[in-house]
Amino acid sequence: MTPFLPRRSTLYLTFVALSLLVLAGLFMNGARRVAASGPRLAEERRQVRAYGLTDLVLFTDARYTRHPSMADRNAPFQDYPQALEHFPSGSLMPPPPHVRFHERR
Amino acid sequence: MIDLQDIQKTFNKGRPNEYVAVRRVSLKVEPQLVTVLKGPSGSGKTTLLSLLGCMTRPTSGRIFLDGREITSLPERFLTEIRRRTYGFIFQQFNLVKGITVLENVMLPAYPTGERRAVLRDRAMELLELFSMAHKAPSKVEWLSGGESQRVAIARALINDPGYVIADEPTAHLDTALSREFMEIVATLKGRGKTIVMASHDPIVCSEGLVDRIVEVRDGSLVSDGPHR
Amino acid sequence: MSAVERHRNILDFTLASLMRRKGKNSALIVVYTLVVFVLASALFFTQAIRREAGLVLTDAPELVVQRLVAGRHDLIPTAYLEKIRDIRGVTGARSRLWGYYYDATVGANYTLEVPLEAPPPEGSVIVGEGLARTSGAAVDSLMPFRTTRGEITTFAVSKILPSDSSLVSADLVLLSEKDFREMFGVDRAHATDLAVTVRNKKEIPVIARKIAEALPDTRTISRDEILRTYDAVFSWRGGIMLALLAGAVLAFVIFAWDRAAGLSAEERKEIGILKAIGWETSDVLLMKFWEGVAVSLTAFLLGIVAAYVHVFFASAGLFEPVLKGWSVLYPRFRLVPFIDFPQVAALFFLTVVPYTVATVIPSWRAATVDPDAVMRG
Ligand SMILES: Nc1ncnc2c1ncn2[C@@H]1O[C@H](COP(=O)(O)OP(=O)(O)OP(=O)(O)O)[C@@H](O)[C@H]1O
Numbered sequence A: 001m002t003p004f005l006p007r008r009s010t011l012y013l014t015f016v017a018l019s020l021l022v023l024a025g026l027f028m029n030g031a032r033r034v035a036a037s038g039p040r041l042a043e044e045r046r047q048v049r050a051y052g053l054t055d056l057v058l059f060t061d062a063r064y065t066r067h068p069s070m071a072d073r074n075a076p077f078q079d080y081p082q083a084l085e086h087f088p089s090g091s092l093m094p095p096p097p098h099v100r101f102h103e104r105r
Numbered sequence B: 001m002i003d004l005q006d007i008q009k010t011f012n013k014g015r016p017n018e019y020v021a022v023r024r025v026s027l028k029v030e031p032q033l034v035t036v037l038k039g040p041s042g043s044g045k046t047t048l049l050s051l052l053g054c055m056t057r058p059t060s061g062r063i064f065l066d067g068r069e070i071t072s073l074p075e076r077f078l079t080e081i082r083r084r085t086y087g088f089i090f091q092q093f094n095l096v097k098g099i100t101v102l103e104n105v106m107l108p109a110y111p112t113g114e115r116r117a118v119l120r121d122r123a124m125e126l127l128e129l130f131s132m133a134h135k136a137p138s139k140v141e142w143l144s145g146g147e148s149q150r151v152a153i154a155r156a157l158i159n160d161p162g163y164v165i166a167d168e169p170t171a172h173l174d175t176a177l178s179r180e181f182m183e184i185v186a187t188l189k190g191r192g193k194t195i196v197m198a199s200h201d202p203i204v205c206s207e208g209l210v211d212r213i214v215e216v217r218d219g220s221l222v223s224d225g226p227h228r
Numbered sequence C: 001m002s003a004v005e006r007h008r009n010i011l012d013f014t015l016a017s018l019m020r021r022k023g024k025n026s027a028l029i030v031v032y033t034l035v036v037f038v039l040a041s042a043l044f045f046t047q048a049i050r051r052e053a054g055l056v057l058t059d060a061p062e063l064v065v066q067r068l069v070a071g072r073h074d075l076i077p078t079a080y081l082e083k084i085r086d087i088r089g090v091t092g093a094r095s096r097l098w099g100y101y102y103d104a105t106v107g108a109n110y111t112l113e114v115p116l117e118a119p120p121p122e123g124s125v126i127v128g129e130g131l132a133r134t135s136g137a138a139v140d141s142l143m144p145f146r147t148t149r150g151e152i153t154t155f156a157v158s159k160i161l162p163s164d165s166s167l168v169s170a171d172l173v174l175l176s177e178k179d180f181r182e183m184f185g186v187d188r189a190h191a192t193d194l195a196v197t198v199r200n201k202k203e204i205p206v207i208a209r210k211i212a213e214a215l216p217d218t219r220t221i222s223r224d225e226i227l228r229t230y231d232a233v234f235s236w237r238g239g240i241m242l243a244l245l246a247g248a249v250l251a252f253v254i255f256a257w258d259r260a261a262g263l264s265a266e267e268r269k270e271i272g273i274l275k276a277i278g279w280e281t282s283d284v285l286l287m288k289f290w291e292g293v294a295v296s297l298t299a300f301l302l303g304i305v306a307a308y309v310h311v312f313f314a315s316a317g318l319f320e321p322v323l324k325g326w327s328v329l330y331p332r333f334r335l336v337p338f339i340d341f342p343q344v345a346a347l348f349f350l351t352v353v354p355y356t357v358a359t360v361i362p363s364w365r366a367a368t369v370d371p372d373a374v375m376r377g
């Protein structure tokens, strides 16, 4: 007799179920990693406290991108007027809220 | 039994292109017989078949199916009745392209929620009946005209309807295939189906199998009689 | 006869019909998956950084006081410390010494800083992991620096900070106060800025105002503002998300709309056939619903799994060129997978619902036609 393919809806629903399983597995892995991140976060906090740090190391190209929270309204102009914006990271990153007029309380 | 009482079908009512396609028709379709609607092009055969098969509602008049008034039923019930009671064979077959013969045959039964294995067995049985089982896994595009029609017939029968309605079933077939079709009609009649066809094909109309020929002209019945 | 079987039968047909336009539909799913992937990656990445910043920077100084001279950040007199300590509610004030150093041979900027607690002994430095990686510094190797007087001094690397904490210390050079002052020529009466601790967090704004009154040439930055900075950097309009997505998403919306909404004559005819052979309007709509779900759910699932792997296993490698910018020294860190489930749910609804609706709505009209239309091909 003619061979029949496995039912399409079965294939699709299996795919969905498997993906959900993989996703659940990933999220579980995430939860485990979050749970295991205690020592790392503790070390980072220790460094922040001991060294008096204020910022994350995300962009090291300019001083106002290395320490965005320390930026002031004049920071970008301290390089030279055209410095608006010659670093890509500077264009990805808005000035911190306390430097922006409209968000100041 | 389908009982049409004083049926009128007007297209585009109230507009300049208003057209009365069926005019005050009363007709009883007797069960387990083969009835043929005959008439020239544009006479209203297809429209009449749609009315008989609950595909469309009459503008006025009433339709009874086995004694039950169905003209005023809401759409959902009408579809349900259509699905259980009628099998349609369309003039252009109207198979769904891109899927297999088997899937085409099972298609009308999908919304009933029947188990697929049961459905598949029934579909294969029907295809077997029309010697089309070997084509079950092929796509419908590749079928010849006669094969397409046999698939269309199998599809019409999947829900085991009491009535089979066919519109110009032999229009796209040569003489040999038309004869073959009439043999299939004989089989269906033998299985107790009520058959209504629209046709002006002499092969159909001269067949001894046909119990009754109803002649339609300009939307009205002009003669109605048993096969001569 | 069951509702589940009805759904599965109709889904069977939907999938069979999708397979008919295999090329087109696969292309659609690929592009859709890509959009979800980029969106979800950005979401995972920013959320993880925000959470980590929020958790880690809670130990940053409660107040930083900086001096401004003619609109520029300037060295602050350490004599200000006394004035600040006199303000009620202040429990401590210390001077911070930090600054930047451009290493011409590596081409990278370092952050030089004197730790508040336990500075390294004179003549030695502790360096961050990123710096060590970029400059090739190792424990006990000597690092040369140019002082303000143009002389070269060298410091022995006494320790490299763990790579685990790269996110806060990748580019640090920690050195003793004496070495810092000598190198940059900062006299003992001055510091870079002042770190202030207060007794009660609620009083921070009040104390900041008092400092501003007592020392009119200064400005203060509170810890709250530091934390909010990172919320802002990685909020949805914080540039990163917008830069990455705006164009792609809009282009895709147009594409998907066209695909989903445009009902071809062929599709319309097919709906007519289904109606004629006994499908109800609701069956047709159910089929269209499944069509939308099949495409968008597939894209969502593939996209989100790929995004998770990308961000939390491959350290968001594809974003690196964007985030790195011109930085030579770039921290290498594995993000802690903090996931904001409401955001994932929002992404789900944003990807699956609109597409499905856009697929169902246009077929509504086609699905309500009288089935007799098919009788005349
Ligand atoms: N939707 C419609 N709107 C307006 N007029 C219509 C519509 N459907 C059918 N008609 C008209 O009704 C008349 C009857 O059409 P019908 O299709 O029933 O004829 P027929 O007898 O089946 O013809 P043929 O043998 O050519 O198939 C025709 O004149 C046709 O133009």
Ligand SMILES: [Mg+2]
Binding pocket: B045, B046, B047, B167
């Ligand atoms: Mg006709």
